[in-house]
Each structure stands twice: as C-alpha cells, then as structure tokens.
Amino acid sequence: MSIEMKILKSIVISFLIITSFIYGQDESRYDKYKGIAEEIVKTALLEKKGYNYLEQLCKIGPRLSGSENSLKAIYWAKDKMEKLGFDSVWLQPVMVPYWVRGEVEKVIISKSKYFINRKLAVTALGGSAGTDKKGITAQLIEVGSFKELKNLGDKVKGKIVFINHQFSDGNIDPFRSYGETAGERITGPLECSKYGAVAAIIRSLTADYDNVPHTGVTGKADSIKQIPSVAIGLKDADFLSEALIKDPQLKVNIKLSCKNKSDAQSFNVIGEIKGAEKPNDIIVVGAHIDSWDVACGAHDDGAGCMQVLECLDLLKRMGIKPERTIRCVLYINEENGSRGAREYEKFAEASHEKHIAAIESDRGAFTPRGFYVDSDSLTLEKIKSWLPLLEKSGIDWIKKGGSGADVSYINNCLAKLGYASDSQKYFNYHHSANDTIDAVNPREMELGSAAITIMTLLLSNEL
C-alpha cells in the first residue's frame, strides 16, 4: 500500500470513529468528558500543584542512580504519594549501577605553541573511566564522524580523539538531531578505544551556542577497555578545533576522578488509585526519577515525574473515580541502565494484573503538542478519536510513534503512549547544568499534567 493510500485509509477510519463517537449513541459520553476535561485543565492551571511539587523535588538536588540524593528523592516521592492519599504506595527494590563523578574533572591544552594551560569547559560522560592523579596527556586528533574515525584506524593509537560532530540546527525536530549524534556519545569512546586511543572528547549534543557541557551515558563492553571520556561545551569545541588547525601538535591533559562503583540498592516508587470497576486492569503513567548529577533535572525528568504524580492527584482532588487502576511509576535508572524499567516489567509479567495502557512523560515540560502512540492501528484510531477532548489541554495531534524509554519495556499492553511537549528548546537544557527549575514554565508544565490526566482517564474508561 502506498503511503498516500495508507494516509487515505487512516483518514477514513479516524473520520468514521470520530463521527461515531460524536454523533452516535455516545454523544452524551462525549459531552460528559468535555466538561471533565475543561475542569481538569482549569484546576491544573489555577492550582499549579504539580509545579509546586517540582519545586520541592528540585530542592533535593541532582538524583543520579545510586546516589544518596536519589534515595532522598525516592523517599520524598513515596511520602508525597502517601500524604496525597493514594490507595497504595510502595517501593520496588532494584539494584542500580553507581557511577560517581568525584571532585576532579579538568581538561587543559597542556602543550602548544599558543595556548599553554588553556582550560576547556568539559564534563565527564556518565560511566566514563577516570584517570590517575597526573591524568592522561596525549596528542589530539579530530574527527567529524564515525566514518572518519574508521578511516583513520590505527592512526588514533595513543592519542586523544576529539569527535566534533555538530548537532544539526537544521532539523525541525531536535530529537532527530539527537538521534543523529547520540550514537557517538554512547559508543564513540568504545570505538576510539578499539583503535588504541587513550581518551575521548565529544562535542556536546546541543545546538544552543553557549559553553555549558552536556553529559549523558557512554557505553560499556566487556571486551573493550573503557577510556576516560568527556563532553565539551560548544564554544570550546570550536575553539579547540581552530587551535588544532593553528597547532596540529598540541597536547591535551585530561584529569578525571570519576569511577564506576559496585551496584547500589535503589527503588522504583509506585503509587496507585484503585479502579472503581476493573481494579486488576492497569493504566501506568510513568516517568523517571533519576537525573544526571550536573543539575536537578527539572525538565529531565523531574517535571515528567511530577506530571504523572499530579495526574493521580488531580483525579483524586477532583473526585473522579476511574474505572481501571491508575498506577504512577517513577522509574529509577533510566539515564544509565534502565534497571528500573526492566524490574517493573518483571513484576508486571509475573502479576495476575492486566496492563491495558501506559503513558510516559520524558520529553520536557514545555507547551503541549501531542501524543505518540505505539499500538495496533485499530487502537490507534480509537485513541485518535479522542483528540477533540485532548485539544482542551492544548494537544494538537495524536499519531503513531514510540512511547518512551521506560514504558516501552512493558509487554502485553494494548497501547503505550509518549506525551510530547514542544521540543524546540529541549536540548538547550538536556543533561546539563542549565536544567534547573527556572527553565520550566508553570503554565506549560501544568497543561502537560492536564493532557496526561485527560488521556489517562480516557484510557481507563474508554479503551
């Protein structure tokens, strides 16, 4: 079937479903939800409780898996759910990787005709190996891509590789630019190590032209030696590239005190409101409670956590009793291992419950745009037919697409959804010291909470 024919078919199906929902026997049902949706939006905007919870969460600080702070946040979230009167609240134990940055991360141009001891703005990549106290000093070699690295092959031996792949500012969707470059952060240092490089410097994955470095996970492999690896701010990436042209012999010294420690005890935080009619049918609303350690992770993913928590809170405060059980899962360890997601899926598989649908919020708390749906096409068309209700919260579209890193682990589930807020500025903040509470606009975040709440209610009662 051509793409055009597929579009045509999907338009016809959605047209039929929309009209049957609005014009058929269900008109009164539509009207009922219309009023509820408007009330949910108004309550979220006027009371702004989710934003207030986010302020509290952000005061705890960064929440990297395994850290003391992450446990503080976990206990805080459990306590919050209990105080809000959720029907059940529990911690699900899970062992997580524990990487610590330590005090030292310093990269300088140590030998050059022009730039002696010039410090560079860097941050170690999560999972990176450290160095000894003297650090690693070596000649620098720049590559623009994996392909260039392969072409160089053994020529990088003994050197520090600088992967200077620009995050494109030309894509309308910055997540696409992220997709084009994230591979080099995740597997780049390992590839460099394969060819004998001693360390790696990666251009930060953002198009926002400041000098704040953006961290993120870098990979491990049993058969390959991990090398020290850092992300560098954009201005210093360009400076370093020009410096190399002026002096191709320049040497860089990298000192990192980071290390990978033994796995640590941690937890997913789970709270739920029991379904009034089908308590064993589960709708999961999920986000991840861990963050990188360079800021409090306000957008990534503190706000997502507080949106899905506020979803249950809104339903409860407004006296709405969903037919199915609504379960808020705050996953640990999305950033560097997905252990929380895997642990929850084990539990879901073993349980007698039936997982019907799941929504994840992990794309920032900017103004609402849409929902991506991972489901069969009939379910997709049904969910699409609810768009007029979701529009009350600023949602413009519902379309096929991936859900999210955590809920995608759930098998045997009719529909997995990803809430999508406007993505234009997301990578200005992502994994950097910029991701603080002032980067989140209260109205925009609350509209997201409202959108998730309306969608959750419909998944509970109408899917």
Place this chain on the structure above:
Amino acid sequence: MSIEMKILKSIVISFLIITSFIYGQDESRYDKYKGIAEEIVKTALLEKKGYNYLEQLCKIGPRLSGSENSLKAIYWAKDKMEKLGFDSVWLQPVMVPYWVRGEVEKVIISKSKYFINRKLAVTALGGSAGTDKKGITAQLIEVGSFKELKNLGDKVKGKIVFINHQFSDGNIDPFRSYGETAGERITGPLECSKYGAVAAIIRSLTADYDNVPHTGVTGKADSIKQIPSVAIGLKDADFLSEALIKDPQLKVNIKLSCKNKSDAQSFNVIGEIKGAEKPNDIIVVGAHIDSWDVACGAHDDGAGCMQVLECLDLLKRMGIKPERTIRCVLYINEENGSRGAREYEKFAEASHEKHIAAIESDRGAFTPRGFYVDSDSLTLEKIKSWLPLLEKSGIDWIKKGGSGADVSYINNCLAKLGYASDSQKYFNYHHSANDTIDAVNPREMELGSAAITIMTLLLSNEL
C-alpha cells in the same frame, strides 16, 4: 445547522479537498512544494537571518509612534529592504498620534496609618493625561469590574479608582484572558471619569506574577475628560488591595509628566517582490513597526516585522519566483490608533491592483502552532488542504478566526490570515519592560518565518 453538523460538513469538504490535492492531477505539484517547504525551513533554521535583523532592530530601542526612535526604525527598515534587493521599496506617509511619557511617573501611598510614601510599581497608560507637578492626591477606591464601578456610580467622585480585575490564569488561551480584561484598560479610565473620578489605577494585564507594570493604550472621547491613568504591577496591585483593607482611608498621590502632543509625521514601510506572472495581484505580509516605549518590543511586534521581511528575503535568497506580487507592509501606529492600517487600506482601495490575500504576524514569535483564516468557507477549505506542507514548519492547524489588527482593515481580499505562535507566555512580555531580545528564541522565531513564507508562496501560486 447544529455545530456538530457544521463540523461534519467541514470535515467532509476538507477531506475531499485534501484528497483531490494529494491524489488528483496535482500530486506532482504537492511533491514540488514539499521539497520547497523543507528547504525553506532548513534555510531559515540554519541561517537565522530574521533573528539577526531583529537584533539590529532592537538595538534602535523602543519605537512608539511619533517618536524619533520610530523614525530611526522606519529608515533602518527601508534601508534593509533596499539592501536586500527588493524590487520596490517605499515609505507611505501617514500622520500619527504622538504621546510622550516624559520623565516623571510616580505613584505613592501618600497618606496612611501604615505605609507613608510607599512607592508603587506603575507605568502610565499610553494616551493618559498627565498631572501638574504636585500631582493628584485623593482617596482610593477599589473595584473588581465595570459592574462594580457602575454600582458605585457617583461614590467614586473626587477619588482615584483602582480597577483590580484579575487576568485569569485559568484559560488555556491567554488571549481569551486578555479579551476579558483589556476593555477595562481601554475604556476603564473614561468610565471612571464619567462618574467624576480624578485618576485611575489598572491592574496590569498579565498573569505572570512579578511586579513589572504593563502599559497599553487607553481610550479618548471628545465628550469625556481624560484623567491620569496608570497600570500597576501584580505584586503591588495585591499589596495595594491589602493595604486598603487595613486602612480604607489611605490616600494616593499620582504624578505623571506624560502628555498628548500634536500629530506627527510618520510612515508605513513597504517593500515588495514583483509577481512573475500576475504582478497586479497582491499578497500582503504585514506586521507593525511601532512598539510601546517601555522596551524594544521584541515580540510585539519587532519579531513579526522581521518575520514578514524575512519572508521576502527567503524567497529572494532561495531564487523562488512567486507568481503574484509579495508585499511586505510594516505598519505604523498599531498600538494607539491604527492610522497606518487605515492609510494602507485607502491606498489599496484607490489602486488598480487586486489584493488576493494578507497574512499578519502579531501574536509573538514563540514556537509555531497555526494560522487563523478569515475568508469564505470554500477558500478556508482550500487553505486547510495545504496543512501537510505547513506541517514541515511546525504548524499543527489551520482554522477559521480573526487575522490581525492591521491586515483586517484590507477590504476586498479573498483571505486574511493571522499567524499564531504558541501563546502561553505572550502576556509575560506584552507591553512591558520584559519584551526584550532575550525573550525571543531564535529557532522558534525562524520557524515562524518559514511557516509564513510557505503560506505566502501557496497563497501566491495556488489560491
């Protein structure tokens, strides 16, 4: 016809038009535009010329009608259009009202049991009368609305009226909240004057809780005496309201040096690219070059001006030759008189040209959401059928609605459109000292330029 039936009919019509555009003889036409649209988006995002022009414009400073600065901006814009090589560039003379703020605007609680000489954060409303050097001192009386004012009637005589109508944070569309309250800024002081009040203080029209006052035009009427009137910041509005409860006898002193001067000479700035096939058919892309005098009006409407200017610039740079003439009109005096819009309409009426369509950008330069279209329903459905092309620039919808304060003056025009960017934060900046260049995100603004350019090209060649 019920609303549901109207929706149904409109869905069917738009469905038929979309499919005929995509599947009929015009498939290759659609494909042609698809490539052009993608190229326009990419060029705008990568080159960011419009944002660069905005930086230049903002350096000139505020551009209130009649001011020296507004003339500087007008000559700068004319010069820019000429340097960019537009086919014709000219200034259209128009006399504009000229109001000056002067140096003094000071409001204090001058007499009270608790708050002696407490200064309040205010800004005179545009068009307000001034005071003498001693100012006006009088007792304060608070009203929450016009209705309350009417109920009080002559009781406000000799007093200063404080209209403390909250801008609602509960509407999903802040323009709706503005619509609910703007009347009180525009006609409130006149209403107060009718009942004998000596001055008016208006709560600023924003929900953003800081203490920055937001100005804006207040009305005039030949038969009613103008009284001094100011907007007050939200924190001080709440403070003043509480102060009044504690001490209902408190007095306020208002000193304003503002005044209305004689009309001044000004101009609309007009530049165009001649249509390759129908040069007498005109597509207007318009915005207003005047701003309030408290900041450079980056969102309102500097960015709109640079988006419509960039529209022509993009077409030219990319070698796209539109069939109809594309005319950029930078209107003067949208904020306090619409003289520019009326003057342009006189010219359009008298001209031998045919105005086909017009787009206005005057709703901020945030991330793109949609286009409002003011046209007959067949034209609306045709324009709606282009949505798949507009989506390339982040546009989610095209729907019936008002165009904008300036282009709405054009009569005898098939379609008038208003470009709509995300409105959630617009009134945080609107008419206040906050509306500066750093409030505009380059990517978001450029996506708007791209959306306007794609729409302009389609209006030129396909309407």
